[in-house]
Amino acid sequence: MKNSSDSKVVEMFKHANMSAKIMSVADAFDMKRGGQLSNLHIAYETWGSLNSDKSNVIVIFTGLSASSHVTSSLSDQAPGWWEAMVGEGKAIDTNKYYVICINTLGSCFGSTSPVSLNKQTNQPYRLTFPELTVEDMANASHLLLEKIGIKKIHILIGPSLGGMKALAFSILHNTTVDNMILISTATQALPYAIALRSLQREVIRKDPLWNNGFYSYEKPPLNGVRIARKIGMTSYRSANEWAQRFGRKKSVENKLNQNTFGIENTSFEFEIESYLEHQAVKFQNIFDANCYLYLSRAMDWFDVASLGKSSLDAFSKININKALVLGVDTDTLFPPQQQKEIAENLSLSNAKVEYKELTCIQGHDSFLADTGTFSKEISLFIKNV
Amino acid sequence: MKNSSDSKVVEMFKHANMSAKIMSVADAFDMKRGGQLSNLHIAYETWGSLNSDKSNVIVIFTGLSASSHVTSSLSDQAPGWWEAMVGEGKAIDTNKYYVICINTLGSCFGSTSPVSLNKQTNQPYRLTFPELTVEDMANASHLLLEKIGIKKIHILIGPSLGGMKALAFSILHNTTVDNMILISTATQALPYAIALRSLQREVIRKDPLWNNGFYSYEKPPLNGVRIARKIGMTSYRSANEWAQRFGRKKSVENKLNQNTFGIENTSFEFEIESYLEHQAVKFQNIFDANCYLYLSRAMDWFDVASLGKSSLDAFSKININKALVLGVDTDTLFPPQQQKEIAENLSLSNAKVEYKELTCIQGHDSFLADTGTFSKEISLFIKNV
Numbered sequence: 198m199k200n201s202s203d204s205k206v207v208e209m210f211k212h213a214n215m216s217a218k219i220m221s222v223a224d225a226f227d228m229k230r231g232g233q234l235s236n237l238h239i240a241y242e243t244w245g246s247l248n249s250d251k252s253n254v255i256v257i258f259t260g261l262s263a264s265s266h267v268t269s270s271l272s273d274q275a276p277g278w279w280e281a282m283v284g285e286g287k288a289i290d291t292n293k294y295y296v297i298c299i300n301t302l303g304s305c306f307g308s309t310s311p312v313s314l315n316k317q318t319n320q321p322y323r324l325t326f327p328e329l330t331v332e333d334m335a336n337a338s339h340l341l342l343e344k345i346g347i348k349k350i351h352i353l354i355g356p357s358l359g360g361m362k363a364l365a366f367s368i369l370h371n372t373t374v375d376n377m378i379l380i381s382t383a384t385q386a387l388p389y390a391i392a393l394r395s396l397q398r399e400v401i402r403k404d405p406l407w408n409n410g411f412y413s414y415e416k417p418p419l420n421g422v423r424i425a426r427k428i429g430m431t432s433y434r435s436a437n438e439w440a441q442r443f444g445r446k447k448s449v450e451n452k453l454n455q456n457t458f459g460i461e462n463t464s465f466e467f468e469i470e471s472y473l474e475h476q477a478v479k480f481q482n483i484f485d486a487n488c489y490l491y492l493s494r495a496m497d498w499f500d501v502a503s504l505g506k507s508s509l510d511a512f513s514k515i516n517i518n519k520a521l522v523l524g525v526d527t528d529t530l531f532p533p534q535q536q537k538e539i540a541e542n543l544s545l546s547n548a549k550v551e552y553k554e555l556t557c558i559q560g561h562d563s564f565l566a567d568t569g570t571f572s573k574e575i576s577l578f579i580k581n582v
Numbered sequence: 583m584k585n586s587s588d589s590k591v592v593e594m595f596k597h598a599n600m601s602a603k604i605m606s607v608a609d610a611f612d613m614k615r616g617g618q619l620s621n622l623h624i625a626y627e628t629w630g631s632l633n634s635d636k637s638n639v640i641v642i643f644t645g646l647s648a649s650s651h652v653t654s655s656l657s658d659q660a661p662g663w664w665e666a667m668v669g670e671g672k673a674i675d676t677n678k679y680y681v682i683c684i685n686t687l688g689s690c691f692g693s694t695s696p697v698s699l700n701k702q703t704n705q706p707y708r709l710t711f712p713e714l715t716v717e718d719m720a721n722a723s724h725l726l727l728e729k730i731g732i733k734k735i736h737i738l739i740g741p742s743l744g745g746m747k748a749l750a751f752s753i754l755h756n757t758t759v760d761n762m763i764l765i766s767t768a769t770q771a772l773p774y775a776i777a778l779r780s781l782q783r784e785v786i787r788k789d790p791l792w793n794n795g796f797y798s799y800e801k802p803p804l805n806g807v808r809i810a811r812k813i814g815m816t817s818y819r820s821a822n823e824w825a826q827r828f829g830r831k832k833s834v835e836n837k838l839n840q841n842t843f844g845i846e847n848t849s850f851e852f853e854i855e856s857y858l859e860h861q862a863v864k865f866q867n868i869f870d871a872n873c874y875l876y877l878s879r880a881m882d883w884f885d886v887a888s889l890g891k892s893s894l895d896a897f898s899k900i901n902i903n904k905a906l907v908l909g910v911d912t913d914t915l916f917p918p919q920q921q922k923e924i925a926e927n928l929s930l931s932n933a934k935v936e937y938k939e940l941t942c943i944q945g946h947d948s949f950l951a952d953t954g955t956f957s958k959e960i961s962l963f964i965k966n967v
């Protein structure tokens with residue numbers, strides 16, 4: 198790719214995260230499974246003010262597809278992905294806390310990733326990006342925090358992939374984290390989740406425009422990314438939520454009197470189909486296909502047990518005061534049993550652990566959709582920590 | 583397509599069902615949503631002997647992808663799709679009953695379908711096949727039974743799509759059915775099931791080889807059909823079954839030291855991925871893409887309520903003596919609530935209805951996988967009917 202189109206790559210993704218600061222955190226960064234990144238940079242945003250003894254830091258790790266824009270700010274008033282949770286007077290109160298949200302290593306929203314230029318070749322990494330792990334994401338976040346002078350995290354918060362990162366971080370950098378909130382996450386990926394993610398990756402790879410990763414950034418594999426997102430979405434919400442919300446309603450866009458498969462190609466007949474299409478089209482336009490492949494596979498590979506002689510041994514390295522572990526009864530992707538397992542393992546350390554299985558209808562995405570229920574729990578924990 | 587390749591079409595699918603009889607049942611067959619099929623033929627198989635008063639008939643309607651080969655026979659010793667359930671001395675005892683299994687209208691296993699020749703054009707129907715509904719499947723089955731002299735069905739059995747067909751049949755032909763066993767089925771498709779099927783169809787349509795339905799039968803859209811099948815499979819079993827069965831085991835085919843996405847293209851790293859691939863490759867080689875699209879959409883469209891002024895009105899037309907309704911606790915595609923709903927609606931007629939929610943770990947496919955549990959219930963019902 199020429200430099201002229203490199204600027205288009207930047208153009209393509211920057212709107213997703215107008216106000217992120219991008220910090221160079223290492224000249225050379227060794228990856229867990231081999232390979233090295235030169236000039237590692239990590240994108241992040243902050244809200245609120247750091248107090249004098251730097252004891253009011255809350256760090257938020259994101260899920261698979263979120264940017265560091267967790268909530269709106271003066272410099273970027275676009276609503277963040279957890280707008281109802283983070284802000285002045287909210288559960289994560291930016292009047293009291295210095296909140297840092299860190300974009301994942303490997304994400305196309307500012308951190309070094311497969312869309313970044315490899316300075317040695319002056320080309321985007323694409324599939325020459327080294328194999329990415331959750332541990333690499335945690336290590337890169339730690340380097341960022343060092344760089345900006347944060348040695349202690351009062352509370353580390355991670356939902357979904359963010360929770361995997363938080364577990365890895367609290368094991369690998371166990372003098373940094375004081376307290377932790379883990380939400381709908383896992384100590385290891387189970388086969389149902391692996392199957393769904395493997396399918397998403399296969400759909401992307403089978404899009405002819407993917408071209409073994411060497412797609413044109415002007416004409417990326419949108420079909421693959423869009424359908425992958427839809428497959429993901431079937432596991433992010435719950436069947437019952439959809440039954441209540443959509444039932445068998447027909448899409449308003451549905452054009453009758455067309456050939457069945459013609460209808461499906463343009464607009465979709467049932468409202469559930471239009472809903473998925475609408476959401477997934479938004480996603481295909483902002484997320485890079487190769488980044489998605491790397492982040493998705495990293496989630497499959499994650500296994501706390503690999504951070505010690507056993508899962509128990511790995512957990513024994515965690516050195517925190519208090520933890521809140523939240524699961525959702527309707528979550529099929531990171532089911533409540535996995536949250537209970539985390540809570541039980543954390544309890545074996547000296548940490549004081551609270552575990553709650555929340556009743557929400559929105560499945561895995563409840564932390565985003567049912568912010569009322571989650572705010573209550575998170576707010577209470579933060580007040581008492 | 584030339585006649586020379588027509589024979590290839592037949593060649594492609596006949597091995598799936600060596601011993602099916604194919605019966606011409608109507609010169610002209612009107613379809614519910616419009617359009618007409620000429621020279622309608624339906625494939626079926628029979629086991630056992632019809633008794634003198636023709637009172638020992640058990641009819642089995644199949645799910646989406648099964649042929650009429652429900653069990654082995656002298657003329658075709660290949661195991662059937664419900665081998666453990668149907669046969670001499672088994673729960674559906676071919677020593678006592680005359681068992682008829684009917685291949686679905688629209689299926690590529692012998693009945694008239696999108697791969698059949700349209701005699702008017704001397705070309706396969708492909709997407710000129712009229713829109714297909716569950717009611718058409720039921721009506722075509724009724725024509726077959728008339729043709730072979732069966733006026734009364736002692737017990738009609740339908741799992742999954744077969745249950746939808748059985749419901750439609752018992753409403754549309756309500757003097758024919760005496761008793762009914764419905765398994766893991768639905769009065770109407772709910773949005774989670776619609777979403778999963780819609781995605782499967784989209785993946786097939788987006789395979790470049792699909793070519794708007796005009797693919798070469800020598801080079802059909804195998805990627806699309808294979809991935810569609812995998813998406814389906816994520817809803818046919820249960821997450822817990824896979825956790826117990828596969829956990830995080832690595833595939834024996836996994837070749838290490840390959841590029842990550844290279845590995846995924848050839849063999850798959852985790853055993854769950856190899857399992858899905860292996861099962862789906864078997865399917866891609868026997869099932870026609872256009873047939874899959876038609877059968878899948880028919881399931882979305884099905885709604886008992888459309889067979890009357892309301893669902894209740896439609897159910898009131900059913901005129902049977904006894905019914906057994908079986909659901910499975912881990913079935914997310916046709917969840918037990920839907921079975922309970924069927925049982926409650928059937929109870930409002932004069933039928934004596936038994937409803938059981940079975941405890942099986944294999945999800946929707948439990949009727950195929952946990953034949954021990956199902957045999958017990960079905961055997962008991964048949965003995966007492």
